[in-house]
Amino acid sequence: MNQIKERYVLTRSQKMMVFILSMSLYGLSNMITELVPSIYLGPIEFSIEYFAFIPLTLAMLFHPLYAAIGASLGEVIFGEIMLGQFGGFGELEKFIAFSLAIYIAGSMVRNPKNLRQVGFAAITGVIIHQFISMMVDIGKVWIGVEELEAVPGLAESIVVVEGFAFLNDILFSGILFALLPTLYLVPRLYGKIEPLLGMKPRDNTMRFTTKEIVTPRLVIGGVILALLAFLFEFLSETDFNVEWEADFVETFGAGFVWVSISVAAIIAILTVILMIMNKNKSKHTNGPTDKRNIG
Amino acid sequence: MEYTRKLTDKLSVEQAKIELLNTAYGNDQTFLAKLDPRTLFIWYLFFGLAPWFIHNDTVLIGLFAFMVLTTIMAKVSPLIIFILCLGLLGQGGYLLIAALFFGGGISTIMPLVMLTLKLSIISLASITVFCSMDPEKLSDGLLKIGVPGQVAFSISYGYRMLPSLLEEYHHIFLSFRLRGKAPEKHGFLYIRSIIYFIKIAMLSFYPLLLSTAKRSRTTVEALETKGSFYAFNNPKVKAIKLAHLIYGPRDYIFLALSLTYVISLFGLTRFY
Numbered sequence: 001m002n003q004i005k006e007r008y009v010l011t012r013s014q015k016m017m018v019f020i021l022s023m024s025l026y027g028l029s030n031m032i033t034e035l036v037p038s039i040y041l042g043p044i045e046f047s048i049e050y051f052a053f054i055p056l057t058l059a060m061l062f063h064p065l066y067a068a069i070g071a072s073l074g075e076v077i078f079g080e081i082m083l084g085q086f087g088g089f090g091e092l093e094k095f096i097a098f099s100l101a102i103y104i105a106g107s108m109v110r111n112p113k114n115l116r117q118v119g120f121a122a123i124t125g126v127i128i129h130q131f132i133s134m135m136v137d138i139g140k141v142w143i144g145v146e147e148l149e150a151v152p153g154l155a156e157s158i159v160v161v162e163g164f165a166f167l168n169d170i171l172f173s174g175i176l177f178a179l180l181p182t183l184y185l186v187p188r189l190y191g192k193i194e195p196l197l198g199m200k201p202r203d204n205t206m207r208f209t210t211k212e213i214v215t216p217r218l219v220i221g222g223v224i225l226a227l228l229a230f231l232f233e234f235l236s237e238t239d240f241n242v243e244w245e246a247d248f249v250e251t252f253g254a255g256f257v258w259v260s261i262s263v264a265a266i267i268a269i270l271t272v273i274l275m276i277m278n279k280n281k282s283k284h285t286n287g288p289t290d291k292r293n294i295g
Numbered sequence: 296m297e298y299t300r301k302l303t304d305k306l307s308v309e310q311a312k313i314e315l316l317n318t319a320y321g322n323d324q325t326f327l328a329k330l331d332p333r334t335l336f337i338w339y340l341f342f343g344l345a346p347w348f349i350h351n352d353t354v355l356i357g358l359f360a361f362m363v364l365t366t367i368m369a370k371v372s373p374l375i376i377f378i379l380c381l382g383l384l385g386q387g388g389y390l391l392i393a394a395l396f397f398g399g400g401i402s403t404i405m406p407l408v409m410l411t412l413k414l415s416i417i418s419l420a421s422i423t424v425f426c427s428m429d430p431e432k433l434s435d436g437l438l439k440i441g442v443p444g445q446v447a448f449s450i451s452y453g454y455r456m457l458p459s460l461l462e463e464y465h466h467i468f469l470s471f472r473l474r475g476k477a478p479e480k481h482g483f484l485y486i487r488s489i490i491y492f493i494k495i496a497m498l499s500f501y502p503l504l505l506s507t508a509k510r511s512r513t514t515v516e517a518l519e520t521k522g523s524f525y526a527f528n529n530p531k532v533k534a535i536k537l538a539h540l541i542y543g544p545r546d547y548i549f550l551a552l553s554l555t556y557v558i559s560l561f562g563l564t565r566f567y
Contacts, residue, residue: 012524013515016445020511024453025504028460032496034378054500070449077450078457080421181497189504196508 010063010199017197018062022070026054027078034079049173050075052129053181055102056122060186061193061202064106068099093136101129112190112202115183122182126174134166312465314374315458320429326545327369327427332436334546335424338553342420345557346413355412357560361553362419369423379418383411430454439537444527452514463506467499 010018029051055071072095080091105125109117138159194201327335342362349355366376428436434451438444472495478487518524526532 013519016518016524017508017511017515019445020449020452020514021504021508023449024456024460024511025500025507027453027457028464028503029500031457031461032464034382051497051500053497054504057504073446073449074453077453176493177497181500185501185504188501193505193508196505197512 010066014197014199015063015066018058018066019070021062021197022055022058022067023074023077025058025074026051026071027074029054030075030079049169050177051181052126052173052178053122053185055098056105056125056178056182057185057189059102059106059125060109060112060118060121060182061189062197062199064103067106068102071102072099094133097129097132097136101125101132104128109186112186115187118186119179119183122179123170123174126178127170130166130169130174134162137162311374312458312461314372315461317372318375318426323429325368325370325427326549327365327423328429329545330427330549331540331542331546332428332432333439333540334542334550335427336436336440338550339420339424341553341557343417346416349413351564352409353564354560355409355416357563358416358557359412359419361556362416362423365423366419369427371422371426375422375426379415379422383415383418435537435540438533439540444523444533448518448523448527456510460503460507464499464503467502468495471495471499 033050055067058067058071075098076091076095102125105121105128108121108124111117191201323329342358346355346358349358425433430451433454434447437447437450475495478491481488526536
């Protein structure tokens with residue numbers, strides 16, 4: 001069927017190098033973006049949301065998973081903890097969304113020299129990240145704040161604010177701070193930065209074994225973490241209620257929790273079943289794939 | 296004029312670097328810095344989470360006062376407080392403007408104030424805890440509570456490297472400015488200058504990417520030479536490394552005092 005492709009395998013030290021590189025650089029950029037003030041033009045905010053091009057570039061040049069996790073950890077440590085803006089468990093949602101977006105963007109690129117591919121992957125990464133955070137933000141208000149009427153104008157304002165932020169982030173931050181710099185950096189760094197880490201440049205004959213990384217355990221863990229993150233974010237949002245009632249759980253809390261848990265469980269079970277089926281199928285058709293180390 | 300000049304002096308990159316180094320290493324003499332990292336984690340676990348579940352104004356104000364006290368005790372650098380205030384005001388103000396725009400009134404302000412209060416309690420707690428620990432201590436503490444060795448190492452490494460990375464970035468940025476040509480006119484609302492600076496800010500990452508790559512390779516090679524990859528998750532090595540972490544009377548006193556304060560706050564609410 002399809003030709004046998006070499007797996008992109010890194011040694012333990014190389015993984016660590018990519019991880020450290022991504023973490024320290026993205027942490028630095030986060031600190032810079034935190035220091036730069038944002039400009040408000042009426043209700044629209046023009047700000048440097050993040051220098052997304054750094055993890056995007058690294059994810060396209062090296063192993064996407066380690067670049068993505070490194071960048072997320074760098075953000076949490078230097079952008080949040082060190083500057084005292086750590087939001088506790090709500091940060092989990094950000095961590096997951098950002099890692100996922102960068103990982104997908106990085107693994108979409110087969111040939112870093114192909115500008116169209118790089119650009120498409122970069123903007124897709126930004127859209128995935130912003131879309132997840134927008135849905136979480138809107139969702140927790142819609143589901144969470146039942147007595148929304150108690151605070152007039154809040155429901156509409158949150159949806160509009162989030163919608164604005166989404167479009168603004170994609171059109172402004174996404175193009176200026178993700179798409180253009182990535183298009184500039186990736187072809188220039190390709191082939192130059194890899195020898196510095198003692199590895200071969202990625203080439204288009206390599207593929208990523210997504211199936212091996214995305215194990216059922218990871219998916220279930222991710223779903224549970226996301227659910228927890230959502231719950232905590234949701235708790236933070238309910239404070240908009242003027243009157244917090246003790247019978248909150250009685251009115252809708254319990255039902256909501258069970259509904260969301262069961263939805264998450266169904267999704268998790270379905271993914272596991274699909275993946276097991278997929279695995280069996282690929283075993284029968286493809287045969288064992290060639291596993292070789294590079295570098 | 297005098298005031299703005301003072302402010303810009305405070306906001307220079309040099310100053311930021313010094314403040315960062317101060318945050319990482321400067322205050323190991325404070326009371327909080329002498330505590331065991333686990334004590335600080337436990338303390339943060341409570342004060343970082345509990346405010347979300349508390350919906351009583353008196354308790355929140357009391358907690359806020361306590362956090363201000365601990366922040367002063369931890370001798371947190373003014374830059375970090377400044378950034379914190381900027382962030383809190385920005386977030387609260389933005390939602391407020393939007394809510395007013397859609398017909399909210401005074402009633403919208405109170406929940407926003409309460410939310411901001413909660414956020415600032417949590418932020419101050421995290422500042423207190425993480426500014427009181429130097430990189431080694433933080434890394435040891437994380438290792439002790441079961442975080443993988445690689446992650447714990449990366450955190451302390453990042454803490455250590457960040458000031459020098461910031462300096463290097465600043466040098467590259469300045470050399471770009473030195474060799475480049477700034478726009479002759481500022482343009483409408485300084486738009487040209489802003490675009491120019493943003494462009495340089497991003498271009499400066501190109502050399503930095505290469506030099507950091509080299510540096511991270513050197514680091515990892517040094518780790519390999521020391522056999523750190525073996526040591527990271529070896530229980531025996533861990534035990535030797537973390538032998539200096541012991542609970543002292545200081546830790547118990549600190550936790551007990553915090554607990555007493557919180558309980559008495561809740562007791563206070565019964566009378567109001």
